[in-house]
Amino acid sequence: MRRIPAVLAIFVLVVASTGLSLFWAAPANATSPYTTERSGYNGRCLDADLNTMGTNGGKVQLWDCNGQPQQSWTPLRDATIRSANARCLDADLNRIGFNGVKVQLWDCNGQPQQRWFLQEDGSIRSGYNGRCLDADLATLGANGTKIQLWDCNGQIQQKWTTE
Structure with a gap:
């Protein structure tokens, strides 16, 4: 019986002297939890409009990439994509059954219109209806798109690159 406590004491000593320091050490290549979502069409970034990002219904648009917080997004395990101010990417329920429904910022509530799934082809699908996150072709050439x-169609305005 004395042998078990001695082995246990040695194990604890080894873990205490090496294992804990490795456990608590930050990784050498620690990265930000934020990502940038770039449009496959023109390389502009998914952007939360500075004038409205603090309110429910805040505008989400394409804008020249500038590295600012309004272009920082965090995809989480619950399938939400959160802005730097912790609001969720959200499809407007008032028109959710139609193409062209607005994608906006909203307080996170765990509902399907706030769930998003990245596909192998680079598209991002809504958890509510399977439609794709889409940059409006009518305004695609300018900041503020x-x-x-929109129904998924494989076109470049529905492709996204996560960085």
């Missing part, structure tokens, strides 16, 4: 849901 509307982000909407």
Whole structure:
């Protein structure tokens, strides 16, 4: 019986002298939890409009990439994509059954219109209806391009690159 406590004491000593320091050490290549979502069409970034990002219904748009917090997004395990101010990417329920529904910022509530799934082809699908996150072709050439849901069609305005 004395042998078990001695082995246990040695194990605890080894873990205490090496294992804990490794456990608590930060990784040498620690990275930010934020990502940038770039449009496959023109390389502009998914952007939360500075004038409205603090309110429910805040505008989500494409804008020239600038590295600012309004272009920082965190995809989480619950399938939400959160802005730097912790609001969720959300499809407007008032028109969710139609192409062209507005994608906006909203307080996170765990509902399906706030769930998003990245596909192998680079598209991002809504957890509510399977439609794709889409940059509006009518305004695609300029900053402020509307982000909407549209039937998935494989076109470049529905492709996204996560960085």
